[in-house]
Amino acid sequence: MNTIHHRIGALTESTEPVYEALTTIDGLANWWTVDTTGDASIGGKIEFRFPPGGFDMEVVELEPGAFVRWRVVDGPPEWIGTHIEFRLSRSDGYTIVNFAHTGWAEPVEFLSHCSTKWATYLLSLKQYAETGTGSPSPDDVQISDWD
Template identity: 30%
Template sequence: MNTQNFTTTLLVDQTPEEVFNAINNVRGWWSKDIEGSTDKLNDEFIFQVKDVHYSKIKLREVIPNKQVVWFVMYNYLNFVKDKSEWTGTKVRFEISQQGNKTQLLFTHEGLVPEFECYGVCSTAWTNYVQDSLLSLITTGKGHPNLEESDTKIDIEMKN
């Protein structure tokens, strides 16, 4: 089956180690409300946006300065028919040297155009990776969801 997983790429001047550390600082770029540990193999954490989105995620692979893979153990999205579209998918961060720069290839394996949430979810991931994570890597400060506040995904749904 030829599925097109959602991907986006960053190219930065920072080292693979700096990129790796930023990825694992999930509260620094995705949401300040993350519950649980986010940086070691087999860590589990919860991402939640009010009653809109809930994900329980496990770190399946952690290869320092090379790769991080999250496995979505359970997911709930309140704005699509199949509330569990992300369940069983993987979120992959692959870090590589490209000359004197570092490339981050972000792939949400299983987030495909056939999914009802693809439009909203791919837009949200693009914002988180291309804006918030990029800013965390390059300036040391990301733009995560604030605690108990409206988020980019809420805004996308209203448009």
């Protein structure tokens, strides 16, 4: 199995602003995609829509202020059954986000594209946590013809 990993730090007073950005529909819509709907509680399903398509995630695990885990239940075939995890910790005034998108069956070109897109969205998460304004889709950085 293949995994995408990223690490960012957001200058915040606690993990709470980042955790809220990951666990509320409004928070998610402010850094990932404005077209976000659903139920962000454990067992709920969140629908994320983008101009070229979308993903549905089941919320699998939430540890307040520390951990979020989703399972992809609908979207591109390469994503179905994969997991997305955000581990939060504190270091020198920063909330550290250790991100992983696990379970990719093959190291296909789409994995490389998604890795770069995740990096841009994690920077949007950082921006949103620090300033209250992110760069969610459709106002995100366009990196290729797949956007």
